[in-house]
Amino acid sequence: MIKQRTIRLKVNSEQHEAIVEPRRLLSDFLREDLNISGVHVGCEHGSCGACTIILNGELVRSCLTLAVQADGADVMTVEGLAKDGQLHPIQEAFYENHGAQCGFCTPGQVLTAYSLLNRNPNPSEDEIREAMAGHLCRCTGYYSIVESIKAATAKMRK
């Protein structure tokens, strides 16, 4: 028999309460139970980075986190980045610099860029590539993603 658990958490500053099986992955909980479709699932073993979210202020793989572990947590997904309809400068930069092609890895990439620029507002290209290396993108060859992040740093300095 499977024990269920009630969890309460904040996602993109909205409060949620739900009953989950302990084995339910946070990625599935966000996508299926809360219909937050910006969390993409690409490998479920922590390699591709598509499911990356920000949990209590830190980047984590939602496929390597159990929903029950997010009890009481503050979660941010890519949906939480734009404030009252206004795109975040990083989102603008991805748009202006063709930083996405198929868009599937984009939510994770954007959030990692966001957390990178929060702790290092002026990263070198190597630092950008280092930080983004945890994300696989099969479309862009990463060039336009790196360019987007460079452009975002300029925007955010303004």
Added chain:
Amino acid sequence: MKPCAFEYFDPQSVEEVFKLLDKLGDDAKILAGGQSLLPMINFRLARPEVLIDINKLDELDYIKEENGYICIGALTRERAIEDSELIKSKIPILSEAVKYIAFLPIRNKGTLGGSIAHADPSAELCLMMIALEAQIKIESSQDARWVDAEDFFLTYLTTVIEPHELITEIRMPIPAAETIHSFQSFSRRHGDFAIVSVAVVLEINDDGICEGAKIALGSVNPTPLRVAEAEDMLIGKKLDAKLIEAVANETAEASDPDPDLHSSADYKREMARNFTKKGLMQVLKRFEENA
């Protein structure tokens, strides 16, 4: 790729963990950072009946200096070790090594205790435990014991931890001031499991004489490998190209790697030679810069 069903406990204290372990023993698996365990659970390679999630044990999350040791709580995140000023100043090689662990989001969750309990012979932290002569505190409801890293790892993914036990702390002696180190890691891609990783920690006096030496390798043996023979060759000697060559050869001799998809045993052994050499060269360079 969805986990099998399991029972889940998230105890609030170490005592609670011990109670659970005494009750559930072999059926239970400790969940720390989960960055190695959860992939195995998602693949259904690992099918634990019970998970004991220790992430609420804040008491095991600390880095502190205590009479000549750096003491790190078992639940301390790899990221915290990477960023710790204390470690940067006292054991810089540890901060360097941690950077090679996968990627930031993984290091944000992965813990020191979890990594060494998993005992992957390619894991940077397992290697560092051997190289830094760390001691691991293993506790149970009954008693507490300190185990030297040398004796801690038995073989692939296997340690001396008993089903009813829990790692609570890891401590490592602070290296002498004249210590010069180098950490080398060689992998297919950034963030991959290393084909070989090498830690070189030497104590060199002002005359350039090597007074203490630790050389340890990862992924060339069922457990991280400390090469005493190679270390002995260095004691009382001055580092030079010839000696470095000889020590590197000795290290390669001592490695007993198993082949995998990415590298044959011969290749791994050759890389052990290469990167030991590179490490010793870097130490020599650093010494000359200091002098």
Added chain:
Amino acid sequence: MSKEKGQSKWVGKSYPAKEILRYVRGRGEYIDDVKLPNMLHAADLRSPYAHARIKNIDADKALKLKGVKGVLLGHEIPDISNSFPAAGVSPKLKFYSMAVDKVRYMGEPVATVIAKNRYVAEDALDLIHVEYEPLPAVVDQEKALEEDAPILHEELGTNLINHRVLHWGDVDKVFREADVTVEDRFVFHSYAGTPIENFGVIAKFDPGEDFLTLWANFVGPFSLYFLLAMALRMRENKIRFIVPRDIGGSFGIKCGIFVDIVRIALVAKKYGRAVKWIQDRREHMVGGGRHSGRISYVKMAATKDGIITGIDEKWYEDVGAYMRAPEPACMYRPSGNYVGGYSFKDLRVDANAVALNKLESAPYRGYGCHLVYFNHERILDMLARKLDMDPVEIRMKNLINKDQFPYETPTGATYDSGDYKACLRKAVELFEYEKMRKMQKQAKKDGRLIGIGVAAGVDPSVSNMAYITVAYTPEERAEASYLPKSGGGETAFVKVDPSGTITVSMGTCQSGQSHESTIAQVVADEFGVSPAEVTVIDQMDTATHPFCVSTGSYSSRFASVATSAAALAARKVKEKMVKIAAHVLEASPEDIMAADGKFFVKGSPDISLSMKRVAGTAHWDPGSLPSGMEVGLSTQETFNFETSKTITADDKVNSSNTYGFMVDIAAVEVDPNTGKVDLLKYTTVHDVGTVLNPKFLEGQIYGAITQSIGGVFYEDYAYDENGQMVAASFADYLCPTAKEAPKKLDIGHVETPSPLTVLGSKGGAESSNETCPAALANAVEDALLPLDVTINELPLTPNKIWQLIQEAKEQK
């Protein structure tokens, strides 16, 4: 037909992709985002064995599990579905959507469970007991053709499942008369696109109407929609097939999903339910799709001054356990452009498709071309060395001249336009070839191993369906039952709404190529408005969107054929609007101009009507329309190529419709201690005809070259000697990350517009994926020349290169 550049305001500009506005918000609409009421979830049980007989399957325990709604077993399949046919393959070879009585590769589905969610479905898989009788596996093309090799398909009695000897000119004569010949054996390994979004299917069956609705991240060609209807024993008009608006990457691989669609549709039919199947990463690696591998024996004949006179080659193709259409086209898709950019006339290809205990092969970016160009560009470098010629010089000598276009290749293609030598010259200049050679010499003195590699190739776009029929012998094609195939059309629908806004509907299944924004640019130009005012929906729905068998996103066809269809449709609607404006303004249509959302009389811009007004008239006031003109403003246009002819009796076929060109030059440095290769410089020059959007094209080029860097140095669809796929996760199948990808490419363009397309554009998305592997291999061998190392096998892992260096040392 192609328009001069001056005319276009938006085409040719780096207009940003509107699609990204939803991607950065996490609002893309992918297959897994589609949810239906009380939908069930499917999971497949897959064989751990590469080759085994299924003696018994017992699923009773699984069916008893709470939450499980049903199961479909292999032995049910032949009673409810048909085997998939493939061109040039005996119908005796049975290929179903699931293993029936025998598994032929590790990961082949043997049972499908449907349950309330994927977790429970996977629990149920653990409860299914399969009794296997293991059989010896074969994973090597040449071993599989030996006397005592295990046979995959007993009913055929051989593992050779397709064989053609294609001969143009007189190769034997050429080799008899050759001044010089070179030959070698090459091994091209198997790798794939591994899109980050795995395959996904939703099948909803309505028993009442016997009607099936399908959703899948399928990219076409829609010829396969008819194939899957056949397999399902259903009429096409009983299947509605919807492709989600966004697809998370394909690179050709998602063409292969039709096999899974059939399996999921069958289980949905069996239980009369809606079923969702989302493939996980491990399933994608063992069961998704991969490009074929190839073992080749290549001979090249030439004159003493380096003019290629002929090529004679034999291929053993690793196509896996079955033949998944459009395979065996991995060998034939490039047939028209086998000769690449070179002017030799005599060629023989002995093509052998071999069944192995591996996942079946499927189309992947470059489809067949990268293997052909690897052989030809490698052997050409060997010829150059033998004649002591520079690789650039020997290529320059052999490239087709500008004045030879349109150029008829000996194998039946018509290269529509090009200036190949200009591309090579531009590449040499951008790369600073002479300077780099000097640098290489200097580095050699310092004991550094630096190498330079060149590769050139013709980049075919818009497959002509006829390419598939190369797999048939002329005799087979002569049979009455054989239906000739040709064509490469695409359809667009354009409408102007009563308020003057423009909507375009496409069915080109975009998977990262910014179709919507490109079409917006094209149509905006036609109407003289801004792309922002054009709404484009690129979402195939076979029930409502017009399409033809070739419709889809593959063979770099969009930029060439889809934009042509959209431009034509837009022109037709605009013509009508011009007529209306002329009628209302009492001017003659020839004098009406359109710009900035207005129609005005040439010379007197103040006599004008807004688009809104003209559109309003067409919809609201038909009474004021010219007599006989019908109400409304919409049309559908299909663009097809007159050049899309069927194959001739002597195997000549124009296998594609437009042909671009590219030259790649790479400089690498090899670390002899580790065998690791560093990319020092990479220059790539492309002719894709008219460039529609430089930024989009740049993105495709970076993507293609990064995938090839992956294929050459990191990625390997590795099977062990027992047929176990040992790279079934992203921890072992190593895709390049931002750290391995090139920081900067020097990209150049030469534009020779295609006379065949409306805008002069050609495809450019596969591009360097076809030439990069050869360029890199040539560069690595050039670097290792001082050590006498020959590179004739991929992938070039550090271990492999180190091994080659050790062997070379022992030789000495």
Added chain:
Amino acid sequence: MKLEGTYRFNTAQEKVWEVLTNPKHLEKAIPGCEKLEEIEPGKYDATLKIGIAAIKGTYKGMAEVADPQPPDKYRLVVEGGGSPGFVKGEALIELSYQDQRTIVSYQGEGQVGGLIAGVGQRLISGIAKMMLGQFFKQIGKELKSL
């Protein structure tokens, strides 16, 4: 995957042979072997519970002592399947006696298939070697217990 190695025992060859072919001892020596039931001479039904760290799996299969030539050589065939996949192994085991010691050498092919092979290849050959080590270590103990 190739498997080969040599072990030495300070015991008479006949004794080593006895232990290496006797289910009672094999049951103890084969890592994770829960039971070994003789179904026909030299052929046994085997249940193996193999657990390395969190990776635990139960394999049902058979073990066979094939073409025995006491006390010199036989083929050991082991086969089993379970949720993580399957294991297959066949080795020629040869015994010889030199200066008061029995030398046991094995040479064969091991095969691991399914889930583990697909996603765990990195550790397989190492773990196989490790388990063979455990096997012969236990055989040594069994010999002492005689």
